[in-house]
Amino acid sequence: MDDSSDDKQLFHKSEEAIQPEKTIAAHYDSHPFYVRADEIVLEGILKTTVLGDFVRQQDFSQFLRFIDVGCGGFAKNISFLRRFVLNDQQSMVGTDISLQSLALAQQQHPRANFFQANTERLPFKDNTFDFATATGTLVCMDQPDRGLQEILRIVKPGRYVYLSLYNKENIYYPVYRAAKFLRVLKKRGFEPLIQYFFVPCYAMVYWLANIVFAKKLRRISYREIQMDFYDKFMIPVAKFWNREEAYSLVGDRGQILACKPHYWGMMLGMLIQKKKS
Ligand SMILES: C[S@@+](CC[C@H](N)C(=O)[O-])C[C@H]1O[C@@H](n2cnc3c(N)ncnc32)[C@H](O)[C@@H]1O
Known part of the structure; x- marks a missing residue:
């Protein structure tokens, strides 16, 4: 380049x-x-x-x-x-x-x-x-x-x-819509609930899905999963x-x-x- x-x-x-x-x-x-x-x-x-x-x-x-x-x-x-x-x-x-x-x-x-x-x-x-x-x-x-x-x-x-x-x-379409309650929770000041409950739950599912579907094991940090959660469910538009x-x-x-x-x-x-x- x-x-x-x-x-x-x-x-x-x-x-x-x-x-x-x-x-x-x-x-x-x-x-x-x-x-x-x-x-x-x-x-x-x-x-x-x-x-x-x-x-x-x-x-x-x-x-x-x-x-x-x-x-x-x-x-x-x-x-x-x-x-x-x-x-x-x-x-x-x-x-x-x-x-x-x-x-x-x-x-x-x-x-x-x-x-x-x-x-x-x-x-x-x-x-x-x-x-x-x-x-x-x-x-x-x-x-x-x-x-x-x-x-x-x-x-x-x-x-x-x-x-x-x-x-x-x-399926992501209805899931994003259903996740509206997370965005409402955030707006109403319940962000810690998202950070300390929903994100860790998502991390467990994410790691598991990666082992099952990605076939090769990827090293995915918690930080990446957290970013992914915010990108998938929390974007305002x-x-x-x-x-x-x-x-x-x-x-x-x-x-x-x-x-x-x-x-x-x-x-x-x-x-x-x-x-x-
Ligand atoms: C889902 S991320 C995708 C990032 C990257 N393209 C990828 O595929 O890995 C969406 C990105 O678009 C950017 N974005 C959203 N709206 C934008 C706009 N109006 N102008 C420029 N960037 C925008 C966000 O800041 C974010 O970094």
Whole structure:
């Protein structure tokens, strides 16, 4: 990756990027999404997702700039691209609305460039990037349509966007809705109950499920599980799509080259090619 690239020159209207969606920013500032992208996770992405299929098939040698929008605290898409795609000439940018997440991501990826930005107003010029990833980002936006519009704006015509959205046709949808009582408890000041009862219960289930389903034993820290709990059940905004709704989100702004669920069906991954003109 080329960290001496001129990405910073593309960074305009930085002050504007930090205004709205304060609740989401505050949520991820106190609980950044921080699930370690170890080899098992990266291999899993390669083998089971639309992103993995794309990476196995596509020749990236003509791609110069990559961006991960809403990268989170570990920026696992950056880890993935570094592991399977990027060479020293290609530049990698990460954005997020949460400063704490960005600080963690920067520690993980010292050579990538990170910017605080709301996806509703990305501080980059039109047609800048060859490939954009946004996984689990539009799902917590008030206006995901505007977010996608922005992502498509900064991608070059004919180039690609990989999105992953929450899948409405998965058990996670009713579970998130049922977990509303946890969010209400938090609002009413019962956060210790969440921290010292619900999170430890979740940790036990999580460890057990990992042993049973992941086949290989991963070392998962309690901290990661806690972050995962806050990400899955406590986010103040979560939007879900079925396949038809996901297609209409994209509309005629791009061509959907692939769409399939992953992560036990919880997410819907989509590869989009931006219209050439
Ligand atoms: C579920 S996490 C996913 C992180 C990462 N993309 C991954 O897949 O590991 C969602 C991330 O999107 C960020 N985010 C949410 N709304 C955003 C917005 N409007 N603009 C930029 N980032 C946003 C959050 O701060 C959080 O880090």
